[in-house]
Amino acid sequence: MVSNNLKIIFSGPVGAGKTTAIQTLSDTPPISTNESASDMTKKRKRETTVAMDYGTMNLDGNEKIHLYGTPGQERFNFMWDILTSGGLGLVMLIDNTRKDPIKDLLFFINSFKDYIDKTALSIGITRTDLRSYPRISNYHQALKDININVPVFQVDAREYSDVAMLVQALLFSIDPGVGTDNE
Amino acid sequence: MKDNTTNISAIGLNLRSIKTFEFFFKKTCKGRYVLCESHNDANITLVDIDVPGSNNALKEQQLINPKNKFVCLSIADNNKLNLPHIKKPINSASLIAILDSFAKVEPSKESKDIVADNTNKTNDLIARENSRQFNKNRSALAGRHIGANDDTGFFGDNEDISTKNSKDITKVTYHPKKMFQGAVIEGYHIAKQNNCAIQVTALGISIIIDPSNSKVYTTTPERIFRPICLLETNNKAQFKHLGVEHLKDKVSHFQSNKDTDDNCSDIDTFLWKITLWSSRGRIPEDTDLSVPVYLAHWPNLTRLDNIPHAPRIAALLISAPDTLCHVAEKLQIPQRYVFGFYSAAHTLNLSSNARRQVDSLFKPVDKPVSQSRSILRKIFKHITRKSQADNSIQKQNNAQ
Incomplete structure (x- = not known):
């Protein structure tokens, strides 16, 4: 039986790159339940995740880490509670080209507040090549205002090194001693 | 003959x-x-x-x-x-x-x-x-073009020191203000204060700092910058204000130069890099090794030159101010990586000696070993392995 702790959750608004990030990281072909988008979602991407994305990282000793992506549409947020029970932590992706990305950030932090308090959080800002404002410093300021100090990086969800850094930062936020050789 | x-x-x-x-x-x-x-x-x-x-x-x-x-x-x-x-x-x-x-x-x-x-x-x-x-x-x-993974060029080869020995401390300090790094930082301050682009010229190298978009332009390739960062400027840096039209001309001239791979970069990325080249695993002279240092927030590590163990150092310093040597000891890594990280973060105004009274009240606490450490370690190893494979594929693609 799979331990409930062996999962990492990816969350964020529509089109922020959750599906892509899981595809980038997963060792197995990811399962995605994308549907044709309708209403306002259509403006941002042709397909959207209505249930969840799923991928795995195959570790030594036949252990697996399950990667779950929450649907970005707010009306499916009931799924979030199901997905986030247990788990190592949350990787949040924010699309910098949306109307008010800082508002998105605060919305998602507030939605996952209990989960974040219990686990760890790292934040990736996507599409900064298309729109450079808000800057990373603006995100840090917004987080400082609500007394949160977590990793915030510019990322391209297609780049393994970027997504890997988000996960590494998450791991070290939980336990900086993870990388020590002995023990 | x-x-x-x-x-x-x-x-x-x-x-x-x-x-x-x-x-x-x-x-x-x-x-x-x-x-x-x-x-x-x-x-x-x-x-x-x-x-x-x-x-x-x-x-x-x-x-x-x-x-x-x-x-x-x-x-x-x-x-x-x-x-x-x-x-x-x-x-x-x-x-x-x-x-x-x-x-x-x-x-x-x-x-x-x-x-x-x-x-x-x-x-x-x-x-x-x-x-x-x-x-x-x-x-x-x-010369081989060396990536960020090559330690010596970025961190030197200093051995760990004892903070009780003042001679040892001198070995691991440097004087940023006297070097090219100091000229760039001064130029950046002038640019921000006056809200106008500045051309900085020192040791025969020119760069343009544009505070409106936080960019640096230069035609000088990295292989020249790297050794230049180890030289003293003897206070001979020159700073020239550039008007909008002049800036446009200069930038288009710089961008048309084909000799450099990347002649425009973010100011933070540039400052981070030249600090690593200048410090080579050392700390600014005014750093007190006996006083804890704080990290205001995580550096944007995905867009900065890679420092070995940087996410671990950042995670530890974010949790509580600590002395640099203690960080190295806790993480069981050479001090030069912690010193290099600190110098670069200090240049970006992210890190400094914690001088507030309140900081001395909160001593860093050794966290108990996480229950998930074994699985976290496996994830870390997995990611590291895949990152290395990904890097070598990218290098091969670049070579082709």
Whole structure:
């Protein structure tokens, strides 16, 4: 039986790159339940995740880490509670080209507040090549205002090194001693 | 005459340096020495040990060609390799003396110093660099382009020190204000204060800082920047305000330059990089190693040159201020990585000695080992392995 702790959750608004990030990281072909988008979602991407994305990282000793992506549409947020029970932590992706990305950030932090308090959080800002404002410093300021100090990086969800850094930062936020050789 | 020539190969020299040496050997040494492409054909090998990766290349060549003589060139006073050493700027008489002793020929009496002044040398090299045409046949002699994973160029090779020994502390400090790094930081402050672009010129290198978009423009390739960052500017940096039109012209000139891979970068990325090159695993002189340092927030690590263990150092310092040596001890890593990280974060105004009273009230607490450590470690290993594989694929693609 799979331990409930062996999962990492990816969350964020529509089109922020959750599906892509899981595809980038997963060792197995990811399962995605994308549907044709309708209403306002259509403006941002042709397909959207209505249930969840799923991928795995195959570790030594036949252990697996399950990667779950929450649907970005707010009306499916009931799924979030199901997905986030247990788990190592949350990787949040924010699309910098949306109307008010800082508002998105605060919305998602507030939605996952209990989960974040219990686990760890790292934040990736996507599409900064298309729109450079808000800057990373603006995100840090917004987080400082609500007394949160977590990793915030510019990322391209297609780049393994970027997504890997988000996960590494998450791991070290939980336990900086993870990388020590002995023990 | 040809029988009297001695073949010399090079490790870590770029094309400009090679051209300089070729000229020197041909004119000053009257053709007694000739640069050759293959180390196998050489009797003597010149090694620029300031270039990251050259130490490994040297070790490799010592194994492949054990009969070759090796001469180290470095900005440092000496080297730890127990090999003949010439300090930069290279004095031609010293170089000829060493080469002649190896080649067993009479020393030339007509030798003149080819390098007298850092600024002139840099100007000369840049002029050549900007006007040169790449010669593919010679490219094998050029210095290896080293990525961020090559430690020595970024972190030096200082051993861990004891904070009780003041001599040890001096070894691991440097003076950013006296160096090119100081000129860039001063230029950035001026640019921000006046809200206008500034051209900074020091040691023959020019960069433009545009505070409106936090960008730096330059035509100088990294391979020139790296050694320049180790030189002192002697307070001779110049700062010139640029109007909008002037800035446009300059930027378009810079961007049309094909000699550099990347002539525009974010100011933070640029400052981080030149700090690593300047500090080489050392800390600014005004850092108190006995006082904890804080980290205001995580650096944007995906867009900055990679420092080994950077996410771990950041995670630890974010949790509570701590002394740099204690961080190294806790993470079981060489101090030079922590010092390098601190110097770079300090330049970005993210980190400093914690001087507030409240900081001394909260002593860093050793967290209990996480229950998930075993699984976290497996994830970390998995990611590291895949990142390394990903990097080598990218390198192969770039090479093609």
